[in-house]
Amino acid sequence: MKAKHLLSLLAVGLVMGCSNNAPTDEPGSTVKSVSPPKPGQEFQVALLTPGTVYDSGWNALAYAGLQEIEKTMQASVTNKESKGADIADDMRTYGRKGYNLVFGHGFEYNEPAMKVAKDFPDTVFVTSSGGGTAKNVGAFRFELEQGFYLAGYLAGLQTRTGIVGSVSVQNYPSIVSTLKAFEAGAKAANPGLKVLPPVYFGTEGDVTAAKQATEKLIAAGADVIIHQANAAAQGVFDACKEKNVIALGSNADQNANESGVVLASATIVAKPAFLELAKEVKAKTFVGGVVKFGMDKGAIDFVLNPKLSSRVRLDQQQKLKAVADDIKSGKLVVPEDKF
Amino acid sequence: MEFISLLQYSAPVALAAIGEVLVQKSGVINIGLEGSMLVASFFGMLACYSTHNPWLGLGAAIIAALVMTLIYAFFVLYLAADQVVVGTATNLLALGVTGSLFRSTFGNSSQLLSVPRIPAIHGIDPIMIVMILSVPVVWFALRRTGWGLAVRACGEYPKASDASGFSVNRLRLQSLLLGGLFAGLAGAYLSLVIAGSFAENMTAGRGFMAIAMVTFGRWKPVYVFLAALLIGYAVSLQFKFQTYGWNVPYQLMIALPYIVALLVLVLVGKGASSPGALAQPYRKDK
Numbered sequence: 001m002k003a004k005h006l007l008s009l010l011a012v013g014l015v016m017g018c019s020n021n022a023p024t025d026e027p028g029s030t031v032k033s034v035s036p037p038k039p040g041q042e043f044q045v046a047l048l049t050p051g052t053v054y055d056s057g058w059n060a061l062a063y064a065g066l067q068e069i070e071k072t073m074q075a076s077v078t079n080k081e082s083k084g085a086d087i088a089d090d091m092r093t094y095g096r097k098g099y100n101l102v103f104g105h106g107f108e109y110n111e112p113a114m115k116v117a118k119d120f121p122d123t124v125f126v127t128s129s130g131g132g133t134a135k136n137v138g139a140f141r142f143e144l145e146q147g148f149y150l151a152g153y154l155a156g157l158q159t160r161t162g163i164v165g166s167v168s169v170q171n172y173p174s175i176v177s178t179l180k181a182f183e184a185g186a187k188a189a190n191p192g193l194k195v196l197p198p199v200y201f202g203t204e205g206d207v208t209a210a211k212q213a214t215e216k217l218i219a220a221g222a223d224v225i226i227h228q229a230n231a232a233a234q235g236v237f238d239a240c241k242e243k244n245v246i247a248l249g250s251n252a253d254q255n256a257n258e259s260g261v262v263l264a265s266a267t268i269v270a271k272p273a274f275l276e277l278a279k280e281v282k283a284k285t286f287v288g289g290v291v292k293f294g295m296d297k298g299a300i301d302f303v304l305n306p307k308l309s310s311r312v313r314l315d316q317q318q319k320l321k322a323v324a325d326d327i328k329s330g331k332l333v334v335p336e337d338k339f
Numbered sequence: 340m341e342f343i344s345l346l347q348y349s350a351p352v353a354l355a356a357i358g359e360v361l362v363q364k365s366g367v368i369n370i371g372l373e374g375s376m377l378v379a380s381f382f383g384m385l386a387c388y389s390t391h392n393p394w395l396g397l398g399a400a401i402i403a404a405l406v407m408t409l410i411y412a413f414f415v416l417y418l419a420a421d422q423v424v425v426g427t428a429t430n431l432l433a434l435g436v437t438g439s440l441f442r443s444t445f446g447n448s449s450q451l452l453s454v455p456r457i458p459a460i461h462g463i464d465p466i467m468i469v470m471i472l473s474v475p476v477v478w479f480a481l482r483r484t485g486w487g488l489a490v491r492a493c494g495e496y497p498k499a500s501d502a503s504g505f506s507v508n509r510l511r512l513q514s515l516l517l518g519g520l521f522a523g524l525a526g527a528y529l530s531l532v533i534a535g536s537f538a539e540n541m542t543a544g545r546g547f548m549a550i551a552m553v554t555f556g557r558w559k560p561v562y563v564f565l566a567a568l569l570i571g572y573a574v575s576l577q578f579k580f581q582t583y584g585w586n587v588p589y590q591l592m593i594a595l596p597y598i599v600a601l602l603v604l605v606l607v608g609k610g611a612s613s614p615g616a617l618a619q620p621y622r623k624d625k
Contacts, residue, residue: 200589
């Protein structure tokens with residue numbers, strides 16, 4: 001009897017151990033740093049993301065940037081999901097292993113980076129947004145707001161009901177800022193239009209809730225819907241398809257989605273930004289600070305779905321292009337929150 | 340139409356909860372329900388993706404949920420391990436297995452996943468009909484058959500059941516497997532009926548919600564089903580409220596269904612009638 005209890009406890013422990021390891025077992029962690037690397041021998045880059053890099057969105061684009069660094073710079077790269085209290089620990093681990101560059105893909109990485117960076121002067125920490133900087137701490141600021149402004153503008157031109165809306169995971173500052181830009185863009189194109197309050201569904205990956213939330217927006221009259229739903233975005237697109245309304249993609253180019261309702265996507269093109277930064281770090285010319293990456297640098301784009309572009313009249317396309325040019329040239333400054 | 344939509348979005352929790360009534364009536368509390376649903380969602384989607392046939396997907400979902408339930412049953416029945424601990428472990432196992440396989444299979448796709456769905460006419464799909472029929476069937480099986488009486492005896496006082504010549508663990512296994520079947524339907528409902536897609540952790544706590552619904556519905560299939568509908572209505576309502584733009588944090592809105600559940604439990608919670616031997620492993624005295 002006792003032996004059986006022990007056996008079951010052991011087995012449970014084994015199962016728990018297995019499952020705990022599984023989420024971090026990324027195919028991307030190809031680095032073989034069993035022995036500590038000799039400094040200066042190999043350029044090492046780590047990427048920390050708040051969610052899976054397979055979300056075809058925010059995290060995926062950072063992963064694409066990391067792979068670009070691996071390919072073009074022959075760097076040794078690794079990536080890991082890291083949240084909450086783990087962030088500082090993971091940063092320390094990479095610092096101790098002698099990594100040259102550690103990316104944290106989100107504003108929440110900025111504060112831990114500031115703390116950890118003091119102890120690892122040879123490692124550069126860069127976060128996607130966030131305000132704190134030091135000699136070896138910097139931040140990207142992808143101005144996705146510009147893409148969302150254009151998305152709002154297009155929504156304003158396209159809506160027939162005069163109502164547009166958005167579905168998002170949670171009210172992260174980066175998400176809220178883009179939604180404000182969407183609203184500003186929509187009102188610029190069509191001052192009389194109504195932007196429904198943002199609807200949040202709360203849990204990453206909850207496709208079902210994302211779909212239900214979208215249906216409610218449509219029931220409230222919205223006929224153009226943008227999302228910040230990350231991995232659950234398929235639910236948004238499906239609902240739009242069933243009710244025959246326009247969807248807009250975000251972060252990555254989602255125009256080719258099987259639903260066939262994504263009219264355009266506001267995208268981040270992160271590869272050049274990641275590469276530029278890695279090169280600076282390697283050449284030891286990195287000085288820290290916040291670097292903005294917007295449409296002028298080609299890091300943000302707004303892509304019409306070529307298959308559906310017939311839905312956008314030529315004069316609308318021209319208007320859209322004029323606004324995009326104004327943003328690029330700096331004539332039009334899109335509102336951004338600080339975070 | 341509103342009502343069909345309510346049935347549809349309540350179905351995953353309702354299905355899992357109806358199955359869990361059977362399980363709990365036999366004296367086992369399947370904390371691993373969430374994990375069973377999740378593997379069903381994933382393997383249902385995977386089979387549907389590779390064969391383009393949602394019905395094969397449904398079959399795969401049910402098999403996956405049954406396998407998961409068997410693992411759970413091996414520990415809690417054969418080894419008589421703590422049901423809550425094993426359930427938690429199988430949930431983590433499910434999360435890890437589906438996450439890893441999803442990443443290695445679909446990780447490099449630059450587009451979101453979309454698979455064919457189980458067909459529905461005017462929003463009514465076959466699983467929804469099964470769900471509605473299962474309410475009286477489960478009630479009848481538990482209340483009006485000899486098997487149901489034996490199962491309930493296992494949940495109330497397993498020794499008596501044993502003394503009358505029934506095998507407690509065999510009856511509990513049968514209940515668990517039936518519960519696993521429902522968990523398979525519930526998981527498949529998420530990925531093959533509603534979403535036509537999969538995302539990591541897409542069950543998002545619905546398995547735990549189902550366990551709560553069993554208590555909420557006083558272990559009676561009809562009440563449990565109605566409880567799931569009530570909570571489903573609260574979920575739908577909170578999304579509607581969000582579009583009104585009241586000055587209320589959305590987190591409170593998302594919590595609304597849970598607040599409703601707690602309130603109802605407080606109001607009607609007197610005289611809880613849980614099976615007497617719930618969550619107690621049974622061993623034959625030597």
